[in-house]
Amino acid sequence: MTIDCVYSQVEGNIISDMDGEKVMFSIVNGKYYNLGEVGGAIWDLLQEPNSINGMVSQLQEEYDVDEKTCEMQVMEFIAMLHKEGLIKQN
Numbered sequence: 001m002t003i004d005c006v007y008s009q010v011e012g013n014i015i016s017d018m019d020g021e022k023v024m025f026s027i028v029n030g031k032y033y034n035l036g037e038v039g040g041a042i043w044d045l046l047q048e049p050n051s052i053n054g055m056v057s058q059l060q061e062e063y064d065v066d067e068k069t070c071e072m073q074v075m076e077f078i079a080m081l082h083k084e085g086l087i088k089q090n
């Protein structure tokens with residue numbers, strides 16, 4: 001996985017906002033996920049194909065976080081989503 005890799009959401013997920021955090025139910029694997037506030041923001045950025053680098057830039061505009069920390073956390077979150085089959089690499 002590199003910062004230039006592009007990912008997007010897969011179909012089959014039901015999303016709900018609960019007190020500023022996103023929660024999701026995957027119809028495919030029958031699991032619930034609490035994405036949290038920032039995870040929900042990342043999820044929204046994946047509605048259209050987006051690179052890790054693009055997501056980091058967009059998140060830095062919204063949150064007070066340095067580039068390296070943001071990049072590391074986005075990559076970890078994307079890896080989890082990909083492992084769970086919730087997103088696909090384009």
